[in-house]
Amino acid sequence: MRLVIERGKTVELAELPPWSIALDGYVQGPRLDNILHRYSFDHHKDCIRLITTATCEQVRDAILLGLDPSRYTAYVNDVDTDTALALWELRNPFRLREPKVGHYIASAGLLDAHGGGYPLVYERRQIEWIGVPETEARISGEYEKLSAQELSQLIDRIGERFELLLAGKAPSEEELRHIETKADFQRLFDGTGWTMVQAADPHVLFDLYEQGIERIVTCRPQKDGSHTYTVARRSDFVDGFDVPTILAALDAVEKGWGGGSTIGGAPRNPDGSRSRLQPRQVFELVEACVCRQMNSVR
Template sequence: MEDTDQLPFVLENAPLKQDAAGHVFPDRYSIKEVGTDRTLTCFEAPNLQVTIKAGLTVTASAARKAPPGTIYLDGVAQAEPFLDHEKKVYNLDHHEGCVRTFTLATCEQALIMCVKGFDLRDREWKIFANEPDLDTILAIWILLNHQRINNRDAIHRRSLFALVRLEGIIDAIGLELRELSGLPADLLQKLMRIIDRLRMEELELKKGGEWSKTDFLAYTVGVLRKLDQFLIKLGELDDFKGIEELARIELTNNRIAVVVASDLGIYELEPHLIKLYGNRLGWVALRRGEKDYTLRQMDLFMPVNLEDVYQRLNFMDPAVKGRINVSRWGGSGDIGGSPRNLGTRLLPGEIVSACRDVIEKRSDIRHVKRFLSSAVFSMLIVIAAIAMGQNWESARWLGRETLGEVFRSPVVGFHTALLFFTTIMLGIVALRRPWQFGLMLPAGKDWWRLLPMAILCGFTGDMLVPDKMMFAADPVAAWTIALVLIPLSLELLFRSLVHGMMAQLATIQDSESRWFFSGPTIGSALLYAATIGFQMTMMADSPMAFLTNGILIKYIAVAAIFGLAAGMIRERSHSILPAWLFHAAAVATSLFAFGPA
């Protein structure tokens, strides 16, 4: 049995960096900065984040409505102590809504919860405090070390219980009633010396008027390290392996994907990962260098394997951008890694986001929502372009009354506006990932196989071309509009903007993949065909007659077929340029074969 009377006497005289037996205590705590936020974490409980802000408070109603996985400590929530197991929200407190004299202190509440089996490994938790007094820091230590609390071989449990009970009495009802702890007189004195040592810096800062200026997180880390040496058994941390969690994301069926950093190899790391995360770990990415990662599938029963993750990462990674003849993410179905030559340019958060995308892209609802949002964007651009075309007064706007008849045409106005509004939207959405929208040089060569399909569509005579009047007025301008303005405006809208938006969660072709019709190719082709049909109807001399004579169906069918071919060209070349060139080739074929409409 543990000798509670003797242990504190040994520990209170031990140095802070090394225990009496020469064992060095590792630094298990770190402070992370994400933007303007700073949090404290423990390497052995990376899913717990501690925030300490002076004066932080939330109302009782806000505390009850807090996001799942929230724990308030010692006065942050202005409400009575409560345990909401259904919502996973807890308030460990003894200030508001209770009789303080009869209510356990915060550290005692935390200890009782953990001793009764409170398991914090099932999700991410955010712990909030507003002042790091010893009561609060003890509660934080208990929560961060909840897996060790019930391991009698890992910590000095009776010493922890005695220390928490004494601090709880002092914090709740005062130092003068410390004898209510029921501890023997000599043990009480030894524990008081330990408490004084733990509070020494706090008292000095308060005495000097510096407490309010103190970095509370850094101060808390210092006290937590001292508590490690007081409470963790000698040699228990000798096999501790520093594992830093860099990113985490929820997947499905209580599974997560994480990115970690460690000096160990992935196979050596697996037992420690299982200890940290239990059976929740689906995929893990181990950072081996600044830009090098190893991917490992921990759960063999995931609905997809790493092959799908590689495809998504290659689509997202600026270092790859889907091109051939470069290093790529790859490997087997259960282990692989980042590009070998230059490494990856993805951040840890983006890597786990790719893992979630692979899971979520299997949802039909996600695809429908993406299609509808893309349709709305394209519809708004087309409507704006129609409005511009109907009110096209280029000569007056440019102050050139001698401007040619061709450039006064509403058709020119429509496609100029279409090009303008599409370019504006691409500048907004494609800035971070231009390759996702085909804004790069072509790759591969097999997309040339689709040239006959474009020529065949041109031979139908149903491609959108300027009318005879424009060619009669200015042939050079008309050919420029036919081969440049019209194809470019349509391809940028449908094969760049719309296709790129739909490709966010979809599996698409690349220059080395098998041939198939992807969701973005089909979706963009449908929207393209609908727009062509609408435009042809509006351009007809008698729209109602045009709708009923059957010609419209032919235009829409040809547009849909060409849209499918252009989408495949866009995907296999990774670029919008071949789609534009093949569109121009189809238009040129139509003009040479049938002349202007």
């Protein structure tokens, strides 16, 4: 299986050659073309997160239900644990019937699909441990500068950690719990029923949800002067913060914002940069959108 990494790129499924697999947003939304053997496994657009599994679970199910990935080229535009595990599955289809593989893929899928909002993932810390290479790169600011080759190496490192976990050579959940530290964050603005925070750790949503904060925009400054933003609500049942509407309002000001029904974020540009909007601008745009939503139902 061949891998193509093009940071920030999105295309239509029809633009891909035959025997292509687009992962986690390279093509927006889940798509199937059995005639030319082109598939998009994604859960970021044109879907309801509650009933759409993460990319790694979609790929697992596809392989178990008959997809032979050996002839395909996989396309990705970003790297996280979900994408890396999907690639591990495409490279190791013969292992997907192993009970441990299925168990950990399901756990990783729940964490990714629900952005930390799902409470019963008992291996949460071990799944986070798998993704430490990516998390550390983002926190340090190195991630946005990584080349395609370096992103490929990052995928391999996450896959190697997954292998260690399967072999029983990773730290236990209990060991990781003892050394766990809560994500640091700074509250920037309080909106109408929602909060904007600045945090370096991309897993900060886990801790915010545990504190009862269910409507959130996170902000992380990058070294190039742009900002990473995530717009999230804990689930599709949290009202007063319609994420797709908010993302559409932001996209009208700066192209490239997008996501699913509960989580989305800033543009992912080919040069590694993200949004050029400043935090106060984003706050004001989101707050105006939230107020319009509330007024429309009164």
